[in-house]
Amino acid sequence: MKFFKVKTVEETFTLIEEMIPGIREMETRPLEDALHCILAEPVVAHENVPAFDRSTVDGYAVYAKDTYGSTESMPGFLTAAGEVNMGEEASRAVARGEAIYVPTGGMLPPGSDSVLMIEHCEEIGGLLNTYKQIAPGENVIRAGEDIRAGELLLEAGIRLRPQELGALAALGITHVRVYREIVAAYLSTGDEIVPYETERLEAGQVRDINYLTVSGLAQEWGIKVIYGGITADDYEGFSSRARELFEQSDLLILSGGSSVGAKDYTTEVIQSLGDPGVFVHGISIKPGKPTILAVAGGKPVIGLPGHPASAMIIFRLFGERVARKLKGEILKSKPERIYARMAKNIASAPGRADYIRVSLSEKGGEWWADPIIGKSGLITTLVKSDGIVEILSEKEGVLQGDYVPVILSK
């Protein structure tokens, strides 16, 4: 077997970016069912938004020059020449010296180039007194000012947030091409592990809680997880079950069994699934050192440490990157991490990245991160935490008051 050198967190991120393929199969979805899907094809606008010049205020559509010189004490005078109804075409043009009433959002009549707010004029018997001069374009959104016909509205690879759905709807687009949904499969290993539904534990047994934390996180990323059960620690059984699940899914997640123990078949099983195989075997990180990342025949495989807290932190940290890359998302610089100030001094071994569970509180317009006390294997330390502080390997720890990046719980 290949010899694997433990990777740093940064090296692991780079390798994920290089090694994990994005799926290419697309599907068409109605807009209402496309939230957080990844756009598979760019969207070019086929029309202007808005489709016509619109007023942004209640007021009078005018030719701006006709208001020049108007002040409170020296008003100008225009002829009030009717009004535009909401949702209707402005049929009559504004001639020089005229003004036509337009409500907020209404269509500007031809001939006008701006709207004088009702607060700045007064209609008296067919005559409009203007108390303010305005500039061309004032209080108007021009046709195409929001979206211009022909422009690239959305690139392929972006995640559709509510605002992207809104922008698509503005163009009357009802369906989008997105990458299809991802299905992951989860398989647990370990002679001590029993299904979490087990009512009474025998001595020495523990429940398989990683399935709940892993599938919960995956669900937050829009990924469905098939529960593959628990395999015993024998190579044949483990290997055939893993292959079965691997073939049913886009991403195989193995929990436990990745520590270097006598009964550790995980690496062997993963290597048997296809090439190129394992590309990360061990990360200089605490918790979660015995982590495995692989690609076999174009599908990612993640080997998580068995400790519940480690498994969850590792999956949050690396699993999310793997998942987003696999889903076809173009990863942009976005605040996955926020900054907070550390409430206590924290020591850290140089050459190793430490992930410290913290609770957050707001003080003086800043977030402060307070480390959670308790052994790192305890799931309740995660229950008590709002996020995880990242202390990267070049640091020997952080001092009270230092700014630190925090990965938030959703």
Next chain:
Amino acid sequence: MKFFKVKTVEETFTLIEEMIPGIREMETRPLEDALHCILAEPVVAHENVPAFDRSTVDGYAVYAKDTYGSTESMPGFLTAAGEVNMGEEASRAVARGEAIYVPTGGMLPPGSDSVLMIEHCEEIGGLLNTYKQIAPGENVIRAGEDIRAGELLLEAGIRLRPQELGALAALGITHVRVYREIVAAYLSTGDEIVPYETERLEAGQVRDINYLTVSGLAQEWGIKVIYGGITADDYEGFSSRARELFEQSDLLILSGGSSVGAKDYTTEVIQSLGDPGVFVHGISIKPGKPTILAVAGGKPVIGLPGHPASAMIIFRLFGERVARKLKGEILKSKPERIYARMAKNIASAPGRADYIRVSLSEKGGEWWADPIIGKSGLITTLVKSDGIVEILSEKEGVLQGDYVPVILSK
């Protein structure tokens, strides 16, 4: 009609906290289907987690005192007395002067109080050379150290994150009592509004894009939205459609029609739905001043401004609070807002809260917020943004480099 004084953002938050009731109907859900549901009843642990003393390392279970004085140069000697298999009961006790091998996660044999890591000892023909002294409890998680039988594990009103599901699974809990799902209904008003599916717009018409942004946000908060269509601006039609949707849902969302115009029946319609009625009518905020919040017969009603960008910002800001309160969630101090540094000077009218769309970028271990250029009515300004900077009313603006709170897009 009552006279309404425009509220500040802070007053609005306080009023939401006071006025919005939480639903009380509960349902039982399997753990796998309970992510982000709100726990309706507290969970008290009925057993210890772990159920037995566990080793956190591969090593030998010993009585700590038997290792005292052991060093690399002056090793101690113990009798190697067998091993504990994973997932099995440690049947044989450790007597004084003995050591029993235990794998990571294995059960400690009676009589032992600590585990000496394999790195710190060596077994040679039934004899264990110990090279290090350890303290009682070292490398052991005690029974009940993660969760203690009888302790309050989770309070009612918390949102179930993956880690809470994990902690419940650790106890073998398979179903939880949560508050039932919330259904909202959305109704659009305005003579110019047409369904977003409309292929060709007539002059003066615009598509109803607020439905997509509002239902997208609601979906992010776990709320389903019924589309109620578009009502014309006549009181009878609007009122009867609003009542119909109000009766079908837990939360009524009205879009548009809340500006003070000739055809504005929104307030009247909301007041007709029940008591106590409108409690916020206008907020000193930009964008989104003409916002209405009401409670009628125990159900919240939100009147959003018609401008797409305003509607989305207002719904993100106040709708989320209303939704979370309604869902029965106990709102804790959590980073809904992160802090970033402003990349440019921004003026702001005192007495008004300003919400500035920004893109974020990371520089020198900090997030910097760069304002998006464009009129506030444009939906594309939200498409280009990563979040919204909050400048509260007491400020007259912020200077370049100032720390500002940012509400992130999901």
